[in-house]
Amino acid sequence: MIRVLVVAEHDGRRLSAATAKCVRCAVDLKPDSLVVAVFADGGSTVAEQAAQLAGVGEVVLVDAPHNAAPLAAVLAPQVVELANGCTHVLGPSSTFGKDLLPRVAALCGVGQVSDVLAVLDSHRFRRHVHAGSAVVTVEADPTRLVVATVRLASYSGVGAAAPAAITRRSLSVAVPSHTRFVELRSDKGGRPDLQTANRVVAGGRALGSQDGFRLITELADALGAAVGASRAAVDSGFVANDQQVGQTGKIIAPELYVAVGISGAIQHITGIKDARTIVAINKDPEAPIFEIADVGLVADLFKAVPELTSALRARDER
Amino acid sequence: MVAVKRVVDYNVRVRVKPDGSGMALEGLKMSINPFDEIAIEAALRLKEAGTCDNVLLVSLGPAEIEPQLRTGLAMGADRAIRVDVAGSLEPLIVARALHAVALREQPILVLLGKQAVDDDHGQTGQMLAALWGRPQATFASQLTVADGVATVTREVDAGLETLAVDLPAVVTTDLRLNQPRYVKLPEILKAKTKPLTVLPFAALEIPAQRQFTVREYVPPPQRSAGVRVKDVPELVATLRSRGVLA
Numbered sequence: 001m002i003r004v005l006v007v008a009e010h011d012g013r014r015l016s017a018a019t020a021k022c023v024r025c026a027v028d029l030k031p032d033s034l035v036v037a038v039f040a041d042g043g044s045t046v047a048e049q050a051a052q053l054a055g056v057g058e059v060v061l062v063d064a065p066h067n068a069a070p071l072a073a074v075l076a077p078q079v080v081e082l083a084n085g086c087t088h089v090l091g092p093s094s095t096f097g098k099d100l101l102p103r104v105a106a107l108c109g110v111g112q113v114s115d116v117l118a119v120l121d122s123h124r125f126r127r128h129v130h131a132g133s134a135v136v137t138v139e140a141d142p143t144r145l146v147v148a149t150v151r152l153a154s155y156s157g158v159g160a161a162a163p164a165a166i167t168r169r170s171l172s173v174a175v176p177s178h179t180r181f182v183e184l185r186s187d188k189g190g191r192p193d194l195q196t197a198n199r200v201v202a203g204g205r206a207l208g209s210q211d212g213f214r215l216i217t218e219l220a221d222a223l224g225a226a227v228g229a230s231r232a233a234v235d236s237g238f239v240a241n242d243q244q245v246g247q248t249g250k251i252i253a254p255e256l257y258v259a260v261g262i263s264g265a266i267q268h269i270t271g272i273k274d275a276r277t278i279v280a281i282n283k284d285p286e287a288p289i290f291e292i293a294d295v296g297l298v299a300d301l302f303k304a305v306p307e308l309t310s311a312l313r314a315r316d317e318r
Numbered sequence: 319m320v321a322v323k324r325v326v327d328y329n330v331r332v333r334v335k336p337d338g339s340g341m342a343l344e345g346l347k348m349s350i351n352p353f354d355e356i357a358i359e360a361a362l363r364l365k366e367a368g369t370c371d372n373v374l375l376v377s378l379g380p381a382e383i384e385p386q387l388r389t390g391l392a393m394g395a396d397r398a399i400r401v402d403v404a405g406s407l408e409p410l411i412v413a414r415a416l417h418a419v420a421l422r423e424q425p426i427l428v429l430l431g432k433q434a435v436d437d438d439h440g441q442t443g444q445m446l447a448a449l450w451g452r453p454q455a456t457f458a459s460q461l462t463v464a465d466g467v468a469t470v471t472r473e474v475d476a477g478l479e480t481l482a483v484d485l486p487a488v489v490t491t492d493l494r495l496n497q498p499r500y501v502k503l504p505e506i507l508k509a510k511t512k513p514l515t516v517l518p519f520a521a522l523e524i525p526a527q528r529q530f531t532v533r534e535y536v537p538p539p540q541r542s543a544g545v546r547v548k549d550v551p552e553l554v555a556t557l558r559s560r561g562v563l564a
Contacts, residue, residue, distance in 0.1 A: 011476070071481070072444065072454055072456075073447070073453050073454060076448065094475050095456075095457060095472075095473070095474040095475045096474070096475070098440050098456070098457075099444065099454070099456045099457070099474075100444075101444075102409070102440070102441035102442075102443075102444035102445050102448070103444045103445070103447060103448040103454065104448075105410070105441070105445065105448075106410060106413060106444070106445035106446075106448035106449050107448045109410075110410070110529060111408050111409065111410045111441075111529045111530055112409070112410075112439070112441050113530070114438065114439045114440055114441060115438065128438065128538065129341070129436065129437055129438055129535075130326075130332045130341060130435070130436055130437075130438070131435065131438065132538055133331070133332045133333065133334070133341070133537070133538070134332075134334045134341060134535045134536065134537060134538065135535075135536050135537075135538050136532050136533070136534060136535050136536075137532070137533050137534040138530050138531070138532055139530060139531040139532075139533070140529065140530055141529045141530070144529060176451075176453070178452070178453045178483060178484040178487075179453040179454075179455075179481060179482075179483050179484075180481065180482045180483070181479075181480075181481060182469070182480035182481060182482055183479070183480050184474075184476060184477060184478070184479045184480075185477050185478045185479075185480075186476050186477035186478075187477065195475060231493065234493075234494070235493065235494070240477070240478075241459060241473045241478075241492070241493075241494050242473060242474070242475060242476070242477055242478075244493075247435070247438070248353075248432075248433070248435075248492075248493060250475070255562070256557075256562050266331060267328075273538070273541055276562075277557070277560065277562050278541070278544075279553070279557070290543060290546070291541075291543050292540075292541040292542075292543065293543065293544055294541075294544035294545070294560075295544055295545055295546075295547060295553060295556050295557065296543070296544065296545070296546045296547070297546070297547050297548075297549070297550070297553050298546065299549070299550075304549075304550055307550040308550050308553065308554070311550060311551070311554050312554070312563075315554075315563075
């Protein structure tokens, strides 16, 4: 029997698209039961959204004031309680899942498979190592619980289906008070979310300054795209840290990725190689980004990008 | 207490062995995992601010990892423990070992990198916090410690999240936490005489059974280079013809 528990990610009002991707991965395990757990303060709307994901057999809603913020130390013992009797616990390889799932695994006395990119069977998985320099097969011990995070760029979300039942559970596990949420600062400027956007425009150090980076945001707005950046651009302070794409930032798989003034270090490439179409604009014809770009333009970005932006805007107006 | 892992240097391109049994690592330049170097720097700054008296480095591995511990001592750490063990270790086993050391050493804070750039697991800090029953603050980009509480700003997908955690606690470091200092020659010489204790793995009395088998190392599917366009109009036309742009 394969019994899978998927830990839902949400912001209190909306279910994250990551959860539908985790469910897709869970379905690949050919489960006999597939339960989505929603931990929230309130959370009925989120639970209803989770119940509509195809393949989900049941949604368990744990509605409690201490679940208002997603604190790993608070959530982990509750996940462990719900995991009782399960063979697999899955969560997204987002900062939420990366924070929580290893804590769950250790409390259960098991290891974790990080960033599953493919399921071979219920206990064999594929994942990357060394910034995507290799793909390996990991075989988990079939006598133990499997705890895993799902590499979001490798999965599309499941669609909608007739809603599954929602069960409210109150758990009697003790939750710690040693960890307290203070605040969340978020500034997306009304643009699409980088992790889930269909189109992404990203800039590198070559933009030169925070001011120069405006060329990227203008192009992104003309395309309706999210804004990303190389580590170099983030370290240089052009943009916020949550816009970093690559091994140690976000791993994304948009339909269109436009890399501007990014040379293409392997740590960056590993974050974008699942993109459908990669466009590179760089003045250095030898830049490694051109080795993987579908469409390359060797040009001075300070001329080419404004020209591209106005060409796109002109098309919009027609 | 800072956990340190020796990894292939960040700038070295690693390849799969022709027989697929692993990565070809022989003769490659090795370094402290870059995130762990940031963790060491964070600990040193806490010491310089008078928050702690002593910075201890802990690493697991054979004698070959000692140069990386010496580098950390040269940065300014006071002493180091090498848990003597051979072979690759799963994160849960590393976390158990660090937990055993933490129980002996009673640190106010354990700092680790958020992930090692070789296996990319990103698990050890969270597992240590779970086993120890203490708070965790992962992906830290700011850290202040006062009155038994660490205030940590975390780099999360939604932006910057701030947590307050009671000490002792586990903090894992992200790239923007600090810029690690460069080591000066006199410090390297001084580091040679700093205490480096070797602890046999068996002395920790922890279960060390592996739970996973890793096999079939293969290079990832490569994207091939596409077309080069000469100017912006041709770029737009190409994207249109491929259906990428309307």
